[in-house]
Amino acid sequence: DAGITQSPRHKVTETGTPVTLRCHQTENHRYMYWYRQDPGHGLRLIHYSYGVKDTDKGEVSDGYSVSRSKTEDFLLTLESATSSQTSVYFCAIGDHTNEKLFFGSGTQLSVL
Amino acid sequence: EDQVTQSPEALRLQEGESSSLNCSYTVSGLRGLFWYRQDPGKGPEFLFTLYSAGEEKEKERLKATLTKKESFLHITAPKPEDSATYLCAVQAGGGNQFYFGTGTSLTVIP
Known part of the structure; x- marks a missing residue:
């Protein structure tokens, strides 16, 4: 299995609070993606990265930001969480x- | 706009009853069409990549085919362990993004 670790696995938060999700890989792969999955919508791309400090928006990027300061880590931040961001990431x-x-x-x- | 549509949304089969799942797509310059399997509570797992019309790939009881407008995932003599959601995705030429369909939920009854 590819070495990908997401943390946390589960999180409950309140509207308006900031939230950061972490993705860590041990494969030294160039590309990293964040998707959300919701019933009836399938997997939708939020942001992706094609290298350290190189990122681009996906189809549902509003309300989300990302950072990639190292090859192995890709962070997804919800600056002020809303109920519509309840999902599986x-x-x-x-x-x-x-x-x-x-x-x-x-x-x-x-x-x- | 690039789009992927999967049908049916859900499929129930008796063990041993063969069938097919459909993935139709509209994309500017197809670079690749991908099939994934997703089990409940887990991330999708890669199955196949198809690059051009007429191409076929096989893995155990699964066979994926591709035409210029759609792809089929044929399941021959399915077993209960084949129960999962099957996702189709496309990648347009020159792009880094993958566009996913909403999936077909397959249940195989013993």
Whole structure:
């Protein structure tokens, strides 16, 4: 299995609080992605990174920011969490060919 | 706009009853079409990549095929352990993004 660790696995927070999710990889892969998965919507891309300090927006980036200061870590931050951001968040990595993704186990986030 | 549509949303099969899942797509310059399997509470697991119309890939009881507008995942003589959600995704040429369908939830009854 690809070495991807997401933390925390579960989090409950209140509306308006900041939240940071972490994705850590041991594969030295170039590409890293954050997706959210919701019933009826499937996996939707939030942000992705194509190298250290190189990031780009996905289709549902509003309300989210990311940072990648090291190859192995990709952080997703919700500056002020809202109930609409309750979801399961998946991190994924892709090697230099970026021809397939390896996913982490996900983070279940509940915003009350 | 790049889009991926999967059908049916859910499928129940008796053990041994073969069937197919469909993934139709519209994308500007297909770079690759991908199939993933997702078990409850876990992240998607890569199954296949298809690059061009006419291509086929097989793995155990699964066979993926690709045309210019759609892909099929054929499941031959399924077993209960094949129960999962199957996701289809596409990647457009020159892009780094993957676009996913909403998946087909497959249940195989013993």
